[in-house]
Amino acid sequence: MKGIDMKPFHRIALFLFILTAMPVWVGCQDGGVVRLKDQTQIPFDRMVAEVSKSRVIVIGETHDNQADHDLQLKVIRTLREGGQSFAVGLEMFRAENQELLDKWWRWGMSTEQFEAVYRENWGVPWPLYRDIFLYSRQKRIPLVGLNVPGEIVSKVAREGYGSLTEAERKKLPPGITCTLDEAYRSFIRKSFTEHTQSSGRSFDHFCEAQMIWDTAMAIHALEYLDKHPDSRMVILAGAVHAWKHAIPRRLATMRPGITVSVILPVPAGKAGQEKLTAEDADYVVVTGGW
DSSP states (O other): TTTOOOOOHHHHHHHHHHHHHGGGTTTTOOOEEEETTTTEEEOOOHHHHHHTTTTTEEEOTTTHHHHHHHHHHHHHHHHHHOOOOOOEEEEEEGGGGGGHHHHHHOOOSOOOHHHHHHHOOSSOOTTTHHHHHHHHHHOOOOOEEOOOOOOHHHHHHHHGGGOOHHHHHHHHHHHHHHOOOOHHHHHHHHHHHHTTOOHHHHOOOOOOOOHHHHHHHHHHHHHHHHHHHHHHEEEOOOOOOOOSHHHHHHHHHSSTTTOOOEEEEEEETOOOOOOOOTTOOSSEEOOOOO
């Protein structure tokens, strides 16, 4: 994301999250799936069949981990081959560039042209996401930009939501709010250890930035789904946005009754003391690791 480099924080947050989880899937091989509601290992195809009943499927990632993107593509491919109609929502693209995304998946621009558009939106090397974008175009799967300008998130993280000018707020989706509660603060403290010792305004500003980020992406997803009532959406986003406390909770708050499934990839070979629960995600899938 341009303007604020959250990737190191996402990697640390995901690593610490994984450290609490390893006993759940000690016996899992690469590609193994654990359904968290009953702590049961299940086949990959069963997981996809179960999540296909949800209106929104959120798949987390560490941005520079190829194994995570391979998992995302495998889920997308399996859903498509099963006859599902869905769009792919992307943290990697700003909503303001939707016209360019549409041009791509409708075969209206070359791969070289699209690579330049991608690089302007996202700082992670193109090859990591290439197969997802190529497959989506091949199968004409709609792609939806969910993100907001990076400079907005950066400013909120530094100075708080109240610092935004009217012009800057217009760059966010209409109706966005930034009300923090203790549950969200606790989630952020758990996720971003660099801020666990922070307090007062600086910590609240950081929480507000994450809240704005999660809420804006949820709003953009709902806008698409409202316009396409027969479609579903697979959202690809960093793990700290994918956890149930983040984008999924914002979706449920704004649209009570919406069904959301959360899949988190986890690297094999990490150890820890506690278990993940269904409060964090619905499924974990063991990947080849970093």
